Amino acid sequence: MIVLLFLHLVAATICLAPGTRSARWALPVAAIAPAATFAWLISQSAAVLDGDAATVDIEWIPQISLSITLRLDGFGLLMGLLVSGIGVLVLLYSISYFGRRSDLGRLAGLLVGFAGAMLGIVWADGLLTLFVFWELTSITSFLLIGFDDTNSRARAAATRAFLVTGAGGLAMLAGFIILTITGDTTTISGLVADPPTGTLTNVALLLVLLGAFTKSAQFPFHFWLPGAMAAPTPVSAYLHSATMVKAGLVVVARFAPTFAADGLWREFVVAAGLASLIIGGIRAMRQQDAKLALAHGTVSQLGFLMVLLGLGTPATTYAGVAMLVAHALFKASLFLSIGVVDHEAGTRDMRRLRGLLRALPIVAATMIVAGASMAAIPPTFGFVAKEKALDGLLHAEIGAIGTIALVGIVLGSVLTVAYTIRIVVGVLGDDAPGVDAGEGSDRIEAIDVTSVHRSPLAFVAAPALLALLSIGFGLAAGAVGDWIADATTSLDAETASKHLVLWPGINEALVISAGIIAAGTALWWFSRAATRTVDAAHSPATVVYDRIYDGLLEGARRVTVATQSGSLPLYLAIVVTTVAVALAVALVAGATDSISSPRFSNSPVEFIAVVVTGLLAVATVFARKRFMAVVLLGGSGYALAIVYLIQGAPDLAITQFLVETLTIVVFLLVLARLPVDFDPAPAWAPRIARIVVATAVGVTVAVFALSASGARTEPSVGEDYVALSEPEAGGRNVVNVILVDFRGFDTLGEITVLAVAGAGVVNLVRAARRHQRRKHLGDEIDELDDVDVAADEHDGPGYDAGRQIGVWR
Amino acid sequence: MTVPPRSRRSVVLTETINGITPVLLLFSIFLTLRGHNAPGGGFAGGLVMGSAVVLRYLASGPRGVRSLRVDPIVLIGTGLVLALAVGLTSLVVDGSFLESAVWKWHVPVVGDVKVVSSSLFDIGVHVLVVGVVMAIIVAFAEADDEMRGRS
Numbered sequence: 001m002i003v004l005l006f007l008h009l010v011a012a013t014i015c016l017a018p019g020t021r022s023a024r025w026a027l028p029v030a031a032i033a034p035a036a037t038f039a040w041l042i043s044q045s046a047a048v049l050d051g052d053a054a055t056v057d058i059e060w061i062p063q064i065s066l067s068i069t070l071r072l073d074g075f076g077l078l079m080g081l082l083v084s085g086i087g088v089l090v091l092l093y094s095i096s097y098f099g100r101r102s103d104l105g106r107l108a109g110l111l112v113g114f115a116g117a118m119l120g121i122v123w124a125d126g127l128l129t130l131f132v133f134w135e136l137t138s139i140t141s142f143l144l145i146g147f148d149d150t151n152s153r154a155r156a157a158a159t160r161a162f163l164v165t166g167a168g169g170l171a172m173l174a175g176f177i178i179l180t181i182t183g184d185t186t187t188i189s190g191l192v193a194d195p196p197t198g199t200l201t202n203v204a205l206l207l208v209l210l211g212a213f214t215k216s217a218q219f220p221f222h223f224w225l226p227g228a229m230a231a232p233t234p235v236s237a238y239l240h241s242a243t244m245v246k247a248g249l250v251v252v253a254r255f256a257p258t259f260a261a262d263g264l265w266r267e268f269v270v271a272a273g274l275a276s277l278i279i280g281g282i283r284a285m286r287q288q289d290a291k292l293a294l295a296h297g298t299v300s301q302l303g304f305l306m307v308l309l310g311l312g313t314p315a316t317t318y319a320g321v322a323m324l325v326a327h328a329l330f331k332a333s334l335f336l337s338i339g340v341v342d343h344e345a346g347t348r349d350m351r352r353l354r355g356l357l358r359a360l361p362i363v364a365a366t367m368i369v370a371g372a373s374m375a376a377i378p379p380t381f382g383f384v385a386k387e388k389a390l391d392g393l394l395h396a397e398i399g400a401i402g403t404i405a406l407v408g409i410v411l412g413s414v415l416t417v418a419y420t421i422r423i424v425v426g427v428l429g430d431d432a433p434g435v436d437a438g439e440g441s442d443r444i445e446a447i448d449v450t451s452v453h454r455s456p457l458a459f460v461a462a463p464a465l466l467a468l469l470s471i472g473f474g475l476a477a478g479a480v481g482d483w484i485a486d487a488t489t490s491l492d493a494e495t496a497s498k499h500l501v502l503w504p505g506i507n508e509a510l511v512i513s514a515g516i517i518a519a520g521t522a523l524w525w526f527s528r529a530a531t532r533t534v535d536a537a538h539s540p541a542t543v544v545y546d547r548i549y550d551g552l553l554e555g556a557r558r559v560t561v562a563t564q565s566g567s568l569p570l571y572l573a574i575v576v577t578t579v580a581v582a583l584a585v586a587l588v589a590g591a592t593d594s595i596s597s598p599r600f601s602n603s604p605v606e607f608i609a610v611v612v613t614g615l616l617a618v619a620t621v622f623a624r625k626r627f628m629a630v631v632l633l634g635g636s637g638y639a640l641a642i643v644y645l646i647q648g649a650p651d652l653a654i655t656q657f658l659v660e661t662l663t664i665v666v667f668l669l670v671l672a673r674l675p676v677d678f679d680p681a682p683a684w685a686p687r688i689a690r691i692v693v694a695t696a697v698g699v700t701v702a703v704f705a706l707s708a709s710g711a712r713t714e715p716s717v718g719e720d721y722v723a724l725s726e727p728e729a730g731g732r733n734v735v736n737v738i739l740v741d742f743r744g745f746d747t748l749g750e751i752t753v754l755a756v757a758g759a760g761v762v763n764l765v766r767a768a769r770r771h772q773r774r775k776h777l778g779d780e781i782d783e784l785d786d787v788d789v790a791a792d793e794h795d796g797p798g799y800d801a802g803r804q805i806g807v808w809r
Numbered sequence: 810m811t812v813p814p815r816s817r818r819s820v821v822l823t824e825t826i827n828g829i830t831p832v833l834l835l836f837s838i839f840l841t842l843r844g845h846n847a848p849g850g851g852f853a854g855g856l857v858m859g860s861a862v863v864l865r866y867l868a869s870g871p872r873g874v875r876s877l878r879v880d881p882i883v884l885i886g887t888g889l890v891l892a893l894a895v896g897l898t899s900l901v902v903d904g905s906f907l908e909s910a911v912w913k914w915h916v917p918v919v920g921d922v923k924v925v926s927s928s929l930f931d932i933g934v935h936v937l938v939v940g941v942v943m944a945i946i947v948a949f950a951e952a953d954d955e956m957r958g959r960s
Contacts, residue, residue, distance in 0.1 A: 650848035654840075658856035662942065665863050669949050730925045731845035739850065740927035740934075747930075748892055751937050758885045758941035765948045 001056050001070045001123060004040060008033045008116025015109030026108035027095050034087035034115050041080050048077045049486040055125070069126030069187055073490035078321065079122035079250060082328050083243050087115040089462040090238040093336055096459035097234055097343060107147065107232070114140035114239060121247050125187045127176040130251070131169065134215070137244050138165045144239060145231045157227035160545065164224045165214050172211025172251075178204035192258045202263030208251065209268055216248030218306055219275035222299045223541040226283075229295045233342060236291065237335030241298050242328045249302070249324060253309040253317065257492035260312025266401050269310030274408035276303030281415025283539070285422060285527060290338050290348045293423050294331070297374070297416070301327050304412060307405050308389055314494035315392030321488050322385040322481070322500060326470065330373035330382055333466035334423075337367045340460055341427060345452045350426030352447050357428050359452040362460045364428050366467040373470040375420040375520065376413065376513060381473035381480070383513070384500050386413070390509040410516060417520020418527070425524075477502040569685060573693055580693075580700040587704060590711075606646045613639040621694075626671050626678060634664040651735040818868075826868040833861040841935045842928065851931035855938025862943050871950035874943075881944035888937025895930040 011033040015026045044054065054072040061067075072080070091111060098104055117140060120133030139162075146158030180186050182204065183196040212218075217225035228240045239245070252269065260266055280300030287293035305327065308320030340363050341356060342348045357364045373382030393409065396402040473480045481500025488495040504510060565571075616636035623629035637660035645653040681687050721742055722734050731737040739747050841854030865873045 651850065651853070654848055654853045655856070658853055658860070662856060662860060662863065665860075665867075666945060673952070731927070733844060733846050733848065733850075735848075736844045736846075736850045736931070737927075739852075740845075740930045744896060744927070744930065747934065748896060751889060751892060751934055754941050755885045755889045755937055758937075758944040759882060761941075761944040761948055762882045762885075765944075765951050769951060 001054065001072060002058065002068070004033070004037045005116050005120060007036060008112055008119070012109045012113035012116065015105045015112065017105075024095075024100075024104065026105040027091050027098075030108035030112035031088050031091040033112050034084040034091070037084040037115075037119065038081060038088060041077055041084065044072065045077055045081075048072055049074055049483070051489070053490070065186055066128050067126060067186075069129050070120075070123045071125035071187075071189060072123055074487035075250075075253065075321070075490045076123045078325070078484070078487040079246075080119055082325065083115060083118045083122060086238060086242045086328060086332050086466075087111070089465065090234050090332070090336070093339075093459070093462040094232075094234045096456060097232070097339055103147075107144075107235075110140050110144050110147070111235070111238065114144065114244070118243050118247070122250055125189050127180060127186055127188065127191075130188070131173050131176060134172070134211075134247060135166070135169050137239075137247060138162060138169060138215075141165070141228070141239050141244055144235045145228045147231055147235065151230065154230035157224070157230040160542075160549075161224040161228050163549070164221050164545070168211040168214025168221065170211075171207045171214075175204040175207030175211065178207070188254055192254070195258050197262065202265075205255065205259050205263060205265055206268060208255065209265065209272075212248030212251045213272050213306075214248070216245050216252075216302045216306060217276070217299050218248070218272040218303060219279055219299075220272075220541050222276050222280065223539055223545060225299055226292055226295045227542075229291050233291065233335060233339030236295070237332045237339065240295065241335050242332040245298065245302055246305075246324065246328070249305050249309050249320075252306065253320065253491055256310050256312035257314070257317055258312075260310065266311060266398070270307055270401055270405050270408070273303040273306035273310060274405065274412070276300065276306065277408060277412035278303075278415065281412055281419060284419035285415065288350050290341070290350050290353075290423055290427050291335070293350075293419060293426075294334055294338065297419055297423075298331060300412060300416060300419075301331065301374075304389075304409060304416075307409060308392075311393075311396065311398065311402070311405065312492075313392065313396050313398060314492045315498065316389065316396060317492050318485065318488050318495040318498040319385060319389035319392045321491070322381075322484050323389055325484065326373060326381045326385040326473070329466050329470045329473070330370040330380075333366060333370035333463045333470065334374065336463035336466070337363050337370070337460075338427070340455050340463065343459075344455050345447050347447060350423070353427050354430045354446050356452065357430075360455060360460075362457075362464055363455065366460065366464045367424055367428060369467040369471050370463070371420045371424040373467075373474070375417045375517065377517060379471065379474045379502055381470050381477070384474050384477045384481075384502060387504060387509050387513060388498075388500055390512050391504075391507070394508055410512060413516045414519045414523060417517055418523040421521060421524040422528070425528075474502060569682070573685065576697045577693060580697045583700045583704045587700070587707060603646065606643060609639050609642040609646065612636075613643065624678070625676055626674060627668070627676070629678075630664060630667040630671060634660055634667075637663075649735070651733070818870075823868045826864045830861050830864065833857060833864070837861070837935075841931055844931055845925055845928060851934030852938055854931075855935040856942070858935070858939045859942025862939070862946055866946050866950065871953045874946055874950045877943075879943070881940045881947055884936050884940030884943060886940075888933045888935070888940060890933075891936065892930050892933030895926060895933065899926060 011030050015030050048054065051074075053074075053076075056068065056070040058068040091108065094104075094107065094111070098107065101107075114137060117133050117136035121130060121137060124130035124133055142158050142162035145161055146155045148154045178200055179191060179196065182198060182201045183191045183194065185191055185194070214221040225240060225245065229236055231240070256265070256269075260269075277300050280296045280298070280303060284293045284296035284300060287296060305320055305324055308316045308323060311317075338348060341353065341360065344360060345353060345356065347353065369380065373380035376383045376386040378384075389409070390406070393402060393406040396405075477500040481498070484500070485495055485498045488498075613636050616632050616639060620629050620632040620636065623632055637656060641653045641656040641660065644650075644656060681690065721738055724742075725734040725737045726732055728741070731741070837854045837857035839854075840849035840857055841851050842849075844850030844854070862874065862877070865877070869876075
């Protein structure tokens with residue numbers, strides 16, 4: 001398993017590597033990883049379905065009991081087949097869809113990276129493993145929604161989806177951590193085998209549900225999914241209908257059989273699921289963009305699945321898994337078909353599309369079959385699964401909540417039938433609903449049918465195959481049902497006896513189904529003239545989200561304005577005062593008695609060096625000119641280097657000497673651009689205050705240094721280092737060996753800081769130059785970027801060259 | 810002490826700097842390489858090489874820095890990546906970050922040559938430090954250009 005996940009990572013890395021941006025081979029190469037996964041899963045399926053789950057357990061960070069724990073059970077097998085199978089189809093489909101775009105490498109890499117992360121979710125047994133892969137899918141989803149990165153709406157949609165799912169992920173992490181503690185286990189299988197109880201556990205379960213709701217676009221977090229349609233259609237088909245949005249359902253399915261009866265689990269699941277089901281259904285009726293209509297339909301269907309899988313009774317779990325398979329097949333097929341239509345006809349607007357029945361016959365047939373499965377019309381698999389779901393709810397025996405769920409699902413299904421007909425007829429039909437040729441301003445031109453190209457077979461193969469499976473699984477309901485029953489036993493052992501049938505005979509569920517189809521058709525017929533469109537961007541949930549988001553940014557801005565004055569003297573004062581206070585507290589609380597009386601010097605030379613260091617430092621304070629102060633300070637530093645040398649620390653002395661030299665040079669270069677004299681003390685920091693702060697800091701640090709050197713209780717590690725230097729690291733200079741070997745991590749951290757500082761300087765220069773150029777051009781772009789603070793000073797009457805590097809002041 | 814225009818620059822200073830630069834460069838490499846066994850190391854070596862850049866700026870002004878045709882950010886990145894790569898390599902090979910590996914060869918004439926993997930780490934530090942010093946100098950060079958452009 002872990003090898004396959006690595007294979008995805010390698011494929012993603014190859015595709016994302018520089019120089020492969022426009023490579024045509026990227027998509028086929030990327031498809032190798034999911035194809036290999038699919039083949040491997042098929043080879044394992046017999047053993048896994050016999051109850052022989054494969055497990056992987058790799059220690060990662062044992063200190064926080066973080067390990068990569070994977071477990072391939074029946075459900076993981078089923079989901080893995082869906083993820084990898086649809087993954088291969090989508091990648092191959094993308095070859096035709098994208099043609100010769102310039103950034104195929106990035107797309108292929110992100111898609112295959114996502115596929116790997118998604119496999120990690122469905123195979124994860126460790127709670128933290130699950131979380132890590134969960135977040136990985138959020139990140140790849142973010143990058144894929146914003147794939148068209150020059151489009152600001154796509155970027156906004158990507159951010160919205162990422163923040164919502166990311167926040168949910170954090171809630172889930174909190175839930176997982178609580179469960180780890182109350183359940184005393186780090187794995188899902190451990191929780192299920194020995195379930196914890198109590199209020200804390202119930203809170204944790206609700207947090208987990210919160211995460212699942214955000215990921216699976218459940219009310220009230222459903223609003224990010226329609227926005228995510230800014231992604232290219234293959235991405236929407238794969239991530240936002242077939243796989244990623246099922247991640248929440250996967251978690252719910254794994255937890256529900258054990259925990260559904262506890263706390264408020266069922267109430268929450270049914271409330272969120274039914275709300276999504278109904279709201280998504282109504283919204284889907286009000287879209288003119290076929291893809292958006294499908295997206296709202298996905299929200300609706302996910303709500304349906306959430307109710308089924310969340311109730312946790314054996315019958316609904318079984319029906320939920322069957323429905324999940326059916327949904328993945330027909331929804332991916334529909335999305336991919338819409339992608340073909342968009343590609344060939346140039347629009348997805350149902351008001352403009354006409355004549356496609358003849359122009360794109362295979363796509364039309366595909367959409368009709370997949371649509372039939374979505375509307376649960378026999379003999380499709382969607383029908384079989386929905387029969388089972390209705391039957392399971394009728395006999396759920398979980399009290400009133402089961403009845404509520406049943407009624408809600410029936411209503412939702414009526415909507416499903418209605419919007420399915422609407423989409424299929426809208427895309428394929430000749431007199432598309434809502435064409436209003438009379439009103440001049442809103443007039444929408446129908447497409448020119450003769451310009452629609454017939455699509456190549458390779459392009460329509462993927463959606464057609466999925467549609468064939470939708471109907472094939474329906475016809476072979478018995479065999480497929482038994483297979484799913486075996487797979488589902490890993491969720492709930494009692495599902496083993498369940499099975500699916502194509503034609504159950506006349507029973508309650510069938511009567512209800514017939515009623516749903518009739519009511520749905522009627523609903524479509526009577527609403528077909530309605531043209532009202534609801535833009536997802538203005539739905540109440542989006543508006544609330546946007547308010548919160550804007551408020552957060554505004555709040556952050558205000559906090560920044562309040563705390564960041566931009567005055568270097570003030571920053572310096574705050575930093576040094578904090579240091580002084582912290583040290584003083586430590587001194588008062590602890591070892592004042594350990595202050596050692598310092599040995600002043602070892603030799604006359606050292607005595608002289610120390611005195612010179614001190615005198616020059618004192619002289620610096622009294623210097624009137626900036627230039628004088630810099631030279632005196634540098635002299636003090638050189639004298640200190642001599643002290644180091646005498647103390648036997650040549651490395652330190654060399655470094656001190658070099659740093660001092662460079663500092664002086666840089667200082668002088670800066671001084672050339674500053675006024676000769678110091679500025680008078682500003683009103684908020686009078687001379688006396690400065691003296692007090694400076695003295696306090698100096699005294700505290702000195703006392704602390706004396707105290708610290710006398711406070712040693714443990715033996716020094718220095719001796720070990722000296723002893724180990726040559727044998728362990730092959731170096732005789734122990735200082736250097738410490739830097740590059742023993743404490744190499746510290747050095748790495750330090751040079752990283754240095755690199756960041758250097759990059760900061762480079763970017764400040766570039767930003768200033770850009771700003772300057774803009775000014776020269778007389779451009780009046782009033783852009784608030786980071787250089788404005790420095791640049792504003794150019795405009796002042798007292799402009800002098802030195803002011804451009806505002807930081808130094 | 811803004812670097813004066815070419816006409817007012819001291820010939821003595823410029824020539825001295827031009828003469829000393831190769832020595833400085835050699836010395837900086839020497840410092841870095843000997844660091845493992847004697848005082849020196851990547852940081853000190855990098856600073857010396859950085860001072861060579863500073864001197865070049867003092868001698869020939871912004872033009873001198875630009876003529877190096879090196880982007881400081883490239884140096885910074887290279888150094889960081891090199892140091893990180895050495896660390897990660899030993900993490901993979903040895904299981905611990907920055908565990909030194911030691912190789913010894915006997916080379917005719919030169920004698921015994923000992924190479925320690927952490928020297929590569931030190932070279933990374935060296936390159937990075939040069940980059941940072943250079944970034945600062947380039948900032949000054951840019952400021953000079955701007956002033957000339959204005960007046």
